[in-house]
Amino acid sequence: MRRPLLWLLMGVMPALATAQDEPLRVAYQGDLLSLSQTQLTKREPLPASLDAPLGSLWKLFVYAWLVDTGAQEPAYECRGQSKEEVYCCSAGGRIERDQALVKSCGLYFEPARLGIAATDWRAYWQARQAPSWLLDLPAVQPATRVSVAELLSVLALLPAQEQMRRVLLDVVLNAADGNVVGELGGRLRVKTWSWLGDQDAQSRQGGFAGWSADGAPIWAGGRGTSQMVLRHYGQALASVLPTAWPADTGRCVEVGLFSKYPVSKVLVGDRVATSGPLRGDYRVEFANGNALDIHSDGELFLLNDKLVARLDREEYVAR
Structure with missing residues (x-):
């Protein structure tokens, strides 16, 4: 059978x-x-x-x-x-x-x-x-x-x-x-x-x-x-296939950062950063007491105590 x-x-x-x-x-x-x-x-x-x-x-x-x-x-x-x-x-x-x-x-x-x-x-x-x-x-x-x-x-x-x-x-x-x-x-x-x-x-x-x-x-x-x-x-x-930078960049991707960990403030040196694009070195302090050092070349934004990354799709994929 x-x-x-x-x-x-x-x-x-x-x-x-x-x-x-x-x-x-x-x-x-x-x-x-x-x-x-x-x-x-x-x-x-x-x-x-x-x-x-x-x-x-x-x-x-x-x-x-x-x-x-x-x-x-x-x-x-x-x-x-x-x-x-x-x-x-x-x-x-x-x-x-x-x-x-x-x-x-x-x-x-x-x-x-x-x-x-x-x-x-x-x-x-x-x-x-x-x-x-x-x-x-x-x-x-x-x-x-x-x-x-x-x-x-x-x-x-x-x-x-x-x-x-x-x-x-x-x-x-x-x-x-x-x-x-x-x-x-x-x-x-x-x-x-x-x-x-x-x-x-x-x-x-x-x-x-x-x-x-x-x-x-x-x-x-x-x-x-x-x-x-x-x-x-x-x-x-x-x-x-080559990894050369694309001949034409794609649409922007916006990514919310640390959405599960509320941010209490973002510091630049001893000063509290204001809303807008971030350039340079910063320290992010969270509501739970933890902290993190970050660097931004303008791709990160502080919007009402929320951190957002805006990237070309190619860079988003690469990261």
Whole structure:
């Protein structure tokens, strides 16, 4: 009675082992990198023949179109009429452009909803010398296989990329596994993609494309979903990606400090500090009798006996 189950496990285990052993391929700065889950295993010139399914990366180009043409499209309202709304919002809710890109809400970016005409789309991208697969609006869909080298070339010159880089930092910040942001920090500004096609779950492909923190285009693809790629290869990606200061800083993050320990006063020397930005050395005295010496270069503020840090998201992630 147990033999069919044993045979099933014997068939599944090799497939799982193959998926774990298959390297992640990363196209970056003219090279094709192969990564194990811990390190770089191979570096070679990026071959012109390498292609991959576009997956949900098509949304990057619609987003760029909307920003560059000054569109003022309506938000997408979720009415519970499509199972795809799980990527957008709950029934009765709504989602706008930036969050739609981060959450990969395909319903938001549907050209028909946005009123994008195929002729206008072709003329727009022809003027930007885009590759042929980007000119035909009906072909800009997940199943279309595109040249990875051409994709990187488009990303390098893509309109609205600075705005997208700021928005897409949230993809890593919101990744399912909290270890991802710990390993990668703010090194990636990317849109994730996954593709199953007509195959079984064992052949699922996933990855990401976008930019590194310094603005260089990057693409990655491997076995499994995009979240699996980020989760399993974070350590290896961190070893090959630069830690340079970002080409564009993100939004400010405000963090309340010592919220569980009421502050009685903040001293600068023998004088009680007044509300406002803090610069220099200070001593914080708490209501419970404890004290702590701190230093601020202007990122800390005293607001009505509360200490607040205001940081760029990149610095917040790094800290």
